[in-house]
Amino acid sequence: MTAKLSKFSLPLKLTFLIFSMVLNCMGIVILQLSEAKITYDKLGFLESFKDLPIAFISLFAVNFISKTGTKNSLILALTIVGICSLILPFVEVFWFYKLWFAIIGTCFAIGKICVFGMIRNNVSDEKSLAKIMNSVEASFMIGIFVVNTGFGWLISSRFSEFWKFGFLSISVLSAVAIFLFSRLEISEPAKTDQSNVFKEVSGMINPLMVIFLAVIFSILFVEQSFNSWLPSFYKNHLKVDSFFALQASSFLALFSYIGRIVTANIIQRFSLSKYYILCISIIILLLILIIGIQFADTDDSRILLFYFRLSGSSCHLFIR
Structure with a gap:
């Protein structure tokens, strides 16, 4: 590797932290714009402007x-x-948010390939590779926690009308990451024949691959939509304030990360089929509890906030 591990991994972790913050601020934007009298019919299309470019x-x-x-x-x-x-x-106009998320999605598509490409081309030691990959994934989950917590504090403060200025911190982090990369020397992959690249892509296009990609895209789209609309659901149906709605969403990400860590250790020690059955059983049990609570206690169902957090870890146990 051309640079020390710590010097090499820091800008990569910061990059995924930045992209995590801009990708997962959708729930914040929906929550605040809905209070600005933007209808849910219009807000419902924002998710597609982010995910389709990716x-x-x-x-x-x-x-x-x-x-x-x-x-x-x-x-x-x-x-x-x-x-x-x-x-x-x-910018005050709504159409700019569509453009903004489309640009963010495009940049993330490029950024994630670059990050994993840098890791592949500059880290050969298996132990170091595992360490960097885990830290980069952790940075993404931490970004979800940071953006919801930070904006939650800003929205609940007396400066709540200036909530959009919280995005300036992302600009500062981007400048820091650019500075770190400018001082970093890395190994670049050898240039490949572009015709071969297109041949490889065209060779992947077959019915089974299309179905596989469609299923993966559907899972990710549903998961992202769930995270995006969760703060608004908390506020409108569970009657909590904006700060607590965003905090609950950030802890969902934290529990999701815990689920990943637990899964990485469990799958090496137990039967995979029994493990899946256990995860599905936990998910079904949580869904039954949530439905039961809604029917039994419709006036005050704030306990659902905690069950939704647990669903983050149980679902990621299954997905992993």
Whole structure:
């Protein structure tokens, strides 16, 4: 590896922290814009503006990255994210949020390929590779916690009307990450024949692969939509304030990360089929409890906040 492990991993972790914050601020945006009298019919389309670019750009981003290099491509993506986050607080029109999320989704599609490409091309030791991959994944989950907690404090303070200026902190983090990458020397992969790249992509297009990708996209889309609309659900149906709604959402991410950590240790020691049956049973039990509580205590169902947090860990136990 061309740089020390700590110096190499820090900007990568910071990159995933930044992308996690901008990708998972959807719930905050929906919560605040709904109070600004933007209808849910309009807000319902925001998720697609973020997720569809991630899905489609990921298929063709390799061609762009191979020409410009992983380091330059990632710096460009971070620069665009920083500029867009700097502009957002000063724009009032709703259509800009659609454009903003589309740009963020495109940059993330490029950024994630660059990050994993850098790790693959610069880390050969298996132990170091596992350590960096775990820390990068942890940074993504921490980003969800940080963005919901930070904006929750801002929205609940006396400066709540200036909540959009919280995105300026993302611009600052982007500038720091760009500075770290500019000082980092990395190994770039050898340039490949572009015709071969397109042949490989075209060779992957078959009915089974299309079905597989459609299922994966559906799972991710449902999961992201669940996270995006959860704060509004908490506030409108469980009658909690914006701060507590966002805090509950951030703890959902924390429990999801715990689920990943637990799963990584369990699957090596127990039968996979029995493990899946256990996870499905836990999920069904949670759903029965949630439905029972709603029917038995419709006036005050705040205990559901805690069950939704537990669903984060149990669902990730199953998905892993």
